[in-house]
Amino acid sequence: MEKETLVYLVSPVRNVTDEQARVITDxxxxxxxxxxxLFNPVEDAPQQDETGYNIVMAELNFMLQAxxxxxxxxxxxxxxxxxxxxxxxxxxxxxxxxxxxxxxxVFNEKEPTGPxxxxxxxRELDGEKPLNVIWKIYSELSKIKHSREVVIDWxxxxxxxxxxxxxxxxxxxxxxxxxxxxxxxxxGNLTGIDPADIKSYPKVIRExxxxxxxxR
Numbered sequence: 001m002e003k004e005t006l007v008y009l010v011s012p013v014r015n016v017t018d019e020q021a022r023v024i025t026d027x028x029x030x031x032x033x034x035x036x037x038l039f040n041p042v043e044d045a046p047q048q049d050e051t052g053y054n055i056v057m058a059e060l061n062f063m064l065q066a067x068x069x070x071x072x073x074x075x076x077x078x079x080x081x082x083x084x085x086x087x088x089x090x091x092x093x094x095x096x097x098x099x100x101x102x103x104x105x106v107f108n109e110k111e112p113t114g115p116x117x118x119x120x121x122x123r124e125l126d127g128e129k130p131l132n133v134i135w136k137i138y139s140e141l142s143k144i145k146h147s148r149e150v151v152i153d154w155x156x157x158x159x160x161x162x163x164x165x166x167x168x169x170x171x172x173x174x175x176x177x178x179x180x181x182x183x184x185x186x187x188g189n190l191t192g193i194d195p196a197d198i199k200s201y202p203k204v205i206r207e208x209x210x211x212x213x214x215x216r
Contacts, residue, residue, distance in 0.1 A: 004035055004036060004037045005035075005036050005037065005069075005070075005071055005072070006036075006037045006039070006062070006065060006066035006069050006071030006072075007031055007036045007037070007038050007039070007066070007071055007072055007073070007074050008038075008039045008059070008062055008063050008066055008071070008072075008073045008074070008090070008094070008099070009024075009027075009028060009031075009038060009039065009040045009041070009073075009074050009076075010073055010074070010075040010076065010077070010087055010090045010091070010094075011024045011040075011075070011076040011078075011087075012024075012076070012077075012078035012081070012084055012087070012107070013041070013042055013084070013086070014082070014084075015081050015082060016078075020076075020078070020107050023076065023105055023107075024076055027074065027076065027104055027105075028040055031074070039059070039062040039063075039066075041055070041059055041086070044058070044062075045058050045059060046058055049199060050199070050203075051199060051200075051203035051204060051206075051207050052199035052200060052201065052203055052204045053203070053204045053207040053208070055199070056089075056174065056201075056204050059090065059093070060093055060174055060175070060178050061178070063090075063093050063094060063097050063099060063175070063178070064097060064178045064179075066097075066099060067097040067098060067099050070100075071099065071100075072099055072100035072101065072102055073090070073094040073099050073100070073101050073102070074102045074104050075087075075091075075101060075102065075103050075104060075122060076104050076105045076106075076107070077103065077105070077106045077107065077118070077119055077122060078106075078107040078108060079106055079107065079108045079109045079111075079112040079113070079116060079119055080107060080108025080111050080112060080113050081108065081113060082113075082114070083113065083114035083115065083158050083164070085158060085167050085201060087118060088118050088158075088164055088167035088168050088171065089167050089168070089170050089171040089174070089201065090171060091118050091121065091122075091168060091171060092137075092167070092168040092169065092170060092171020092172040092173075092174070092175065093171040093172070093174050093175040093178075094171075094175070095121075095137060095141065095168075095171070095172060095175065096141055096144075096171065096172045096173075096174070096175025096176050096178075096179075097175045097178065097179070101122065101125050101126075103122050103123075103125075103126050106119065114158065114159070114164075115158070115159075115160055115161045115163070115164040117133055117161055117164045117165065117168065118164065118168065120132070120133045121133055121134060121137060121168075137168065137172070140165075140168075140169060140172060141172050141176070144169075144172050144173055144176045144183075145176055145180075147183070148182070148183065148184065149183070149184045149185075149186060150169075150173040150176075150183065150184070150185050150186070151186050151187075151188040152166065152169065152170050152173065152185065152186070152187060152188050152205055153166060153188040153189045153190075153191075154166055154170075154187070154188070154189070154190050154191065154201065154202050154205070155191040155192055156190070156191065156192030156193060156194055156200075156202070157192055167201070170201060170205070173185050177208075184209070184212050185205060185208050185209065185212070186205070186209050187202060187205045187206050187209060190202055
């Protein structure tokens with residue numbers, strides 16, 4: 001019996017328009033009808049999670065399994081609205097795990113807001129643009145693979161390219177940690193306010209750091 005294909009879905013979650021929601025839902029339904037084992041974070045990640053750690057680990061574990069079983073990542077990218085942190089982290093994880101990318105749709109490409117390094121990477125992977133940014137992500141991935149420890153600096157506001165790279169770099173580190181559990185991830189400098197009552201990546205990083213220190 002042929003194994004089912006594992007597909008991880010990257011798509012905007014917050015502040016989506018009705019049309020965007022329809023496109024995302026239609027694509028997810030097509031995959032399910034085709035017999036694909038789909039991981040849609042909105043539906044499949046454990047949302048009852050104070051820090052976000054369990055959500056990130058569920059996503060990472062599925063991606064790792066997809067990488068082992070020659071799965072892929074289907075991406076519906078929103079270039080407009082408030083830039084998605086999760087999409088950038090997901091992109092980094094998938095890249096580190098060497099997953100196949102399929103760029104399904106790009107919303108608001110003619111009216112982008114915020115940094116767009118993630119979209120540049122996807123366009124280069126898709127062969128639509130000459131390789132440029134992609135070399136930086138390969139370089140960063142190589143550094144992480146040859147490190148014992150990765151320190152993640154974080155700005156709570158993703159206003160520019162530097163902050164976007166922080167999200168992608170965290171994803172790269174998480175993907176490498178999935179392959180090499182001996183890789184430690186630590187919280188570096190935090191810029192801005194991280195409210196105690198909401199899920200956030202700084203909280204995820206700190207929980208990873210705590211759990212790793214307890215195992216030593």
